[in-house]
Amino acid sequence: MDNPAQHVQHRYAHGEHRPLGGYVATGLTYAVAAGGLLIAGxxxxxxxxxxxxxxxxxxxxxxxxxxxRTLAKDAVTSPLRAPVTRYRETGMPSEVNEEVAPEVKDRPLLHTIGELVTCPFCLGQWVATGLVGGHVLAPTLTRLVTSTLTAVAGADALQFAYSALQRLEGSDEG
Structure with a gap:
């Protein structure tokens, strides 16, 4: 283990598979993209x-x-994630739970992308950066997109509330 990066990787991971090199690559990609938005602005x-x-x-x-959530969890966007993930089970309504595909686990960048695209919390940073950048570069179009997505999120909340009310109403019949 002559390579200092391999030594750090081994010491950090405690025997687990952690793709530090992939994390570095995606972090640099994010920094370049965010810097590009700053320069464009x-x-x-x-x-x-x-x-x-x-x-x-x-x-x-x-x-x-x-x-x-749409990018990381919706069943209809699973073809975008499929090259680096595998279906595990059904999740919340219209959502799926996936994991990093076994065949990419030894490829740090693809492993990291698999983790990124299955995690709505992780994607949130990237999405927010893009939407804020869009707000600076094309505010009218970005407001249209954010208004649409906000309306969908509101509709989702109403669907969950409606389902909860139906379950409550059904539980009183007995």
Whole structure:
């Protein structure tokens, strides 16, 4: 184990498979993408003191939640995740639970991508960065997208509330 990176990897992982090299690569990719958005915003003339209004921040927040869950969990987006994941079981309504595909576990970058695309919390950072960047670069279009995603999240909440009410009503019959 002459390679210092391998030594750190071995010491860190305690015998578990942790793709540190893949994490480094995705972290650098994120940094480059975020830096690109900053440069694009600067070129567009966005002022350093540009503030996002509370209403836009609320839209971006709810839209981030909805889009991250759609990308990481929805059954209809599973073809996007399938190259690096495997189906494990059904999750919440219209969602699936997946895991990193065994055949990519020894490929650090693909393993990391598999972890990223199955984790709505992990994707949230990437989605929020894209939506905030979109708000600076194309605010009208981004408001349309965030408003749509926020409406879908609201509709999801109403569906869950309706289902809960039906279960309560059904439990009184007895």
């Amino acid at each position: 600067k070129r567009k003339g966005a002022a350093a003191e540009t503030r996002i209004s509370a209403s836009d921040l609320a839209l971006i927040t709810v839209a981030t939640h909805r889009l991250a």
